[in-house]
Amino acid sequence: MRYSEMHLPTGREIPSDAEVVSNQLMIRAGMIRKLTSGIYSYLPLGYRVIRKVEQIIREEMNRAGAQEVHMPMVQPAELWQESGRWTHYGKELLRFRDRNDREYCLGPTHEEVITDLVRHDIKTYRQLPCNLYQIQTKFRDEVRPRFGVMRCREFGMKDAYSFDADEAGAEKSYEKMFDAYNRIFRRCGLNFRPVEADSGSIGGSFSHEFMVMAESGEDSVVFCEKCDYAANMEKAEIPAPQEGATEQKEALPMQSVETPGVRTIEEVSTFMEVGPEQIVKTLIFNADGKPVAVLIRGDHEVNEIKVKNYLGATQLELADDDMIFAATGAPRGFAGAVGIKVRVIADYCVMNLANLVTGANRDGYHLKNVNIGRDFNVASWADLRVAQQGDPCPRCRGRVRVARGIEVGHVFKLGTKYSQAMKAAYLDKDGKEKIMIMGCYGIGVGRTVAACIEQHHDRDGIIWPMTLAPYTVIVTPVNINEADVMKASEDIYAGLLAAGAEVILDDRDERAGVKFKDADLIGIPLRIVVGARNLAQGKVELKIRKTGESRLIAADDIVARAVEIISSETQETG
């Protein structure tokens, strides 16, 4: 396409309200414009990249045997009431009424609609397995939209849903999607990692998030330095301590210490002159209405998901002041395990401690030299804390590291949660009715594009991988008023078009510097510069955006050379 005819409004200035580099560059490169909070338009350049990602997704989903459908964004309340999510989903679900006062919502996801679709049309095991997907606009009324298209309210998503007759089939469907996702993100040129995620009541390792490694990511990822173990923060396991690891120390007599107004770990640490690792926090949780005391080292954080899963609770939250007082006989800040009247569970780390400091269950008092077994007992030990850099790997006992990532995809085995609630059943070989087993698989399309920019940019702008580039090559005549230069540029442009390349001819009457800056900003992988001096020798310049490398090539050969690079780089990642 001729640049002079393109709608490509680039900007020199960094938008003041754009926090992350991908958002800044997408605005500056004329890819997106914000309509209102969390809602964006894609301009031609941005939409081309979106379509590149969508196309890769389509090819890989189809290759994996999934079939594309398209479902409505507007969904009736009845379906959501049937699944139970009308009351459980919360404020992210945007609800509204039509002229007849019937209730609807904008689909944040499509489990209900797809399950409804499938239950009507699939009746027998002969029709299974079945995997349907769509690429469609979702709406989630996010509490706080931010980071441009990375966390917005209206966004494009590929969502797939698999239906299987049995567990073995469901696992196979899951694996197919897992493999397809690896192919998709590899083709997008991303440095990513599938990480284990919490699968709630489903259990096992049937939930993986695909994380693009980036400092600006909103999620923390734990991964092992030695083996390929990787998990998100919620899920990251910490192994039980090995035998004999307990420190051998003489147990000193327990003492009560007056600590008026000293509540937080930091305050206790300063007041008692002990490190936070010698203090044991006693947190009172409300688990489905019952108080539970959770013990954890002062320098660690409780992982509420782990506590919830360990207890098998459906609701878990920190207890309110009344429950704390009922459980400990003291106000918040003075809870301890000694003499407490409720069930006590403790993180493995507490096992190793001797002569520790804890609350006294008495307003204004703490205890020192407390010892497990002698002074209190623990009902059960478990892994209950948030993983930290340097913790042992649960698989190989190597050390784990913590890094930031952007979640671009998620594969999840749903089990029968929706098929049960909505009665998606089939008849098996024996004519018995059985519930289908489901899986769901999502990819954030816009977020994938933003994540790609987070990983591939420099101070001049975006550096697209060949596979996602909106155009793969730009022809830049240094001066359009020189007839020879323009003629050669037109010829190269026509040659590239004829060869099927996605090419821009920068035919604007601008100075070379302006054209170079724009080409760098919008990140076109290859740039062919046609200037009078080189052309006099029959040559043009080929500049590679990624490396900055530039070489002179005979004008007659340039089309073939460019096409060769384009096709090899498209293959390479494919």
Added chain:
RNA sequence: CGGGGCGUAGCGCAGUCCGGUAGCGCGCUUGGUUUGGGACCAAGAUGUCGCAGGUUCAAAUCCUGCCGCCCCGACCA
């Protein structure tokens, strides 16, 4: 939902404290000189100062209410 900030030309901002002709840079239009990394000169165009009400001879500026946007936090199947 709590805390903070902002709203003035297409974009980025000054002007608001202390009321009195609405400004600067970039961009845009026209003409000329330039032409390999965001050129220069000259002449121009562009505003319900977020909205509504109030005070005043007079409001971008003071007062009240509302709306929008951003940041931090809380929240997040």
